[in-house]
Amino acid sequence: MDGVTVIDHPLVQHKLTFMRKKETSTAGFRRLLREISTLLCYEITRDLELTTERIETPMATIDAPVLEGKKLVFASILRAGNGLLEGMLDLVPSARVAHIGVYRDHDTLQAIEYFFKAPEDIGDRLVIVVDPMLATANSSIASIERLKERGAKNLRFLCLLAAPEGIERFREAHPDVPVFTAAIDERLNESGYIVPGLGDAGDRMYGTK
Incomplete structure (x- = not known):
């Protein structure tokens, strides 16, 4: 699908299989x-x-590679998005x-908003929006609309699983945001x-089912 990248790394697929199993513990x-x-x-x-x-x-002076520009923003769609957020912060601990x-x-x-908090200069940063599921896409569409209202221009959306219906609706609403x-x-x-x-990723992660 246009604008959609499936991350098919063997370790990703292996771990995803174990997450799908209903007997996997919280x-x-x-x-x-x-x-x-x-x-x-x-x-x-x-x-x-x-x-x-x-x-x-210890041996020489060199010009070494470092990330250019301002730090990333990870935008978590509560509550399940926090499950993805923790592992991402392990890799990029300086992210906003x-x-x-x-x-x-x-x-x-339909998606109903009850909380929003983001860095003031979000428009100057790459924003990676995270939520385990892209199902109906209502929550993700509403969340990205809110981020754009606050000035975000460079956005990407990351999820574990996506449904074809959700991808279609998301891409129609936000064709500029890769999935x-x-x-x-x-x-x-x-x-x-x-x-x-x-x-339900949130229920399985927090044991609330």
Whole structure:
């Protein structure tokens, strides 16, 4: 699909399989999510621009590569997005963090915002928006609209699983925002859940099911 990258690294796919298993414990699911999010972060940041900095090693003075520009912003769509956030911060601990609180009305499936907090200079930074599921896409579309209202211009969206219906709606709403995912599943069911999926990521991560 145009604008969609499937991260098919063997370790990503292996860990995702164990996350899908219904018998995987809360602790196991949480650990796997943190591990897989680090791998996904590695892939979504592989084209970051570099500059050089003159440093001294124990042996010589060299011009060594360092990231160019301002630090990244990881924008977590609460609450499940925090599961991806933790592993990404392990890899990029200096990143700024935004939180977007939206929940899906179980009757209308529409996104309702209840919290928003982001760095003031978000328009000058690359913003990676994270949420494990791209299902109906209502929450992700609303979250990115809010970030754009605050001035964000350079955005990417990262998820574990995506449904074809969600990708279509997301790309229609935000064609300028590339999507990175570990897998594109078959479909959504009548309740708006991804099939075969892995269930509700937030419930499985926090043991609230």
